[in-house]
Amino acid sequence: MQFSFPSLKRLALLLAALGLGGTALAQAAAQPAAAGLRFSDYLSAVEQHSLELQSQQQNVVSAQAGVGIAGIRPDPQLSLGAAREQVKTGLPRPLNSSYGLSVELETGGKRSARIRAARSQVKLAEAGVEGFRTQLFSDAAQDFTQACRDRQALERKEQTLKALSDVVKANEVRRKAGDIGTVEWRQSRVERDQFQADVTQARADAQTSRLALSVPLGRKLSEVFGSEELQCDFQPFANDKNIDVLVVQALQVRSDVRVAQATLDNARDNVGVAQANRWVNPTLAVGLTAIPATSAGVDAQGNAFDAGNRSRMLSVSVSMPIPFSRLNRGEVLQAEAAVTQAMLGLQQSQHKAEADVRSAYFRFAAAQENVERYRSNVLADAQRVLESIRLSYRHGQASLLELLSAQRSADDAYLGYLQADADLAKATVDLQLSIGQRPAL
CATH class of the missing domain: 2.20.130 (S-adenosyl-L-methionine-dependent methyltransferases)
Structure with a gap:
């Protein structure tokens, strides 16, 4: 088959553009994310504007008012x-x-017992708010990492769609030149058009996950940060402590352990109230x-x-009332049973805290290893295979199906990397929260 010089020049330019598509994808994967909305700024905004957190904080206000109520005399x-x-x-x-x-006249220290119980109720309410804040941070981090993953997946699929469009353009020139048949040209169009549906779905997923960021925030994301893009270049978590040290740290500062301890303290104070109430008041x-x-x-x-x-x-x-009703100790027994339950709950929360720390530590280590494997081997190898098949396809030594298979394999590898990176971010937050630290990415 013979080609005129203009046709050969145009075909060369199109194939060159096709060959540069993989390089552009590799560069996009290697370049750091541009500056934008940082996770720390988003987390601070969530803490400041969350309607649910503000609602939980009213429990503390109510408990503080209970201290004054407990001090009221008859x-x-x-x-x-x-x-x-x-x-x-x-x-x-x-x-x-x-x-x-x-x-x-109150006897038996009833007023002081009520005040102690009310003050321990304040500490319990404060610990409950901290526990809710921890869960709020966990949900916000998961939404943020998911939004980053969906946006990066959309960018990758848009780049792949452009590469497939370049293949269609090149094949159209080759078909007119008689280098390939109509079937292969149409097959490339079918693949491109089918992949367009994936891009459309990915765009919807990215928009949905970005909208989800408004839920923990308690208002629209655009009202606080405008149209600022997410900064998804997460920094690795630097952990210089062994797992046993982390467990000890978790048992001291974790919110669920603090809630369990505050529950036990409040239950003990309620026993004091029940015992004081057994004294009759003249x-x-x-x-x-x-x-x-x-x-x-x-x-x-x-x-x-x-x-x-x-x-x-x-x-x-x-x-003076005749205390026949004091023969029944049911109120004291109920209060003491609550103390026993609280003690068991504290022990359970401590065991759970240790298990959570160790599990989060292992998941973090595994996720970190997976991301490193993708960055060091998988992504580079998949891209080299794709570039090699593209070069072979340009020279007629590979079929369209082989090119499409290599493209899918490279895309799957990159999407797997994005998921591994999101898993690492989530494992990082889980580990930080499990030891009572404020999450940072």
Whole structure:
């Protein structure tokens, strides 16, 4: 088959463009991510704007108010009375007035026990907020890494689509020149058009995962950061401690261990309240009765009666309930059972913390090894194979199916690398959270 010089020149240019497609993909994989929205900035914004976190913080406000409520003493009671003496004199008699003031006296240290329990409830609420913040950070990190993975996958598929379009253009020139048949040209178009569906789905996934970043944030991502792109060049986690040291650190600062410890402290304080409530409270009452003076006179039957003098009577009384109800110790037993449950819960949380740290450590090490394998061997080998098949295809020594197979293999390798990188980011966050550290990527 003979070619004119213009046709040969055009074909050479198209094939050169096809050959440069793989180089561009390799360079894109090797170049660091451009500056943009950093994970640390996103995490700080989540902590500041999260509606769910603000809602959880109201539990602390409520618990702090409970301290003041626990310190309230019983209100005194004021009583007023009036009485009129009925006699057969036919004359009006003055009213007798009485005034009383009574107050319940708390015994057994009830007020101090309530205050201690309320203060431990504040610590429990604060620990609960920290636990919620830890879970919030975990969800935010997972959403951020997923958004990075989907965006990078979209970029890769768009580059692959461009490379397939270059193949179609080159094959169109070769078909017109008679170098290949119509079937091969159409097959390349079919592959390109089918891959367009993958690009469309990848674009939808990238848009969806970016929208998901707004959920932990409590508002639209664009309202806080505009249209800023994500910075997905995560830094490796530098860990210079062995696993046993990390376990000890986790047992001291992990939020779930702190919640379990605060639950135990609060349960013990509630036992003190239950025991203090078994003391009976006497009621002290002070009263004053005023009887006005009356003048002498004659009753309706003509009988004379003497005058009454004005008098004041002060009374003091103490009443004490008979504590038959204290024979039942059910309230104390319930409180002590809660302490036992809290102790078991603390032990369980400590065992879980140790298991979580060790599991996160192993997952982190495995993910780090997988990423390093992709970066050092898999990506480079897959790209070399693709470049070799492309070169062979340009010279007619490889079929279109071989080229497409090599392209799919290279794409699968790169997508596998992106997933491994996302897994490493997630394992990094899990390890940091498992030892009580603020996540950083």
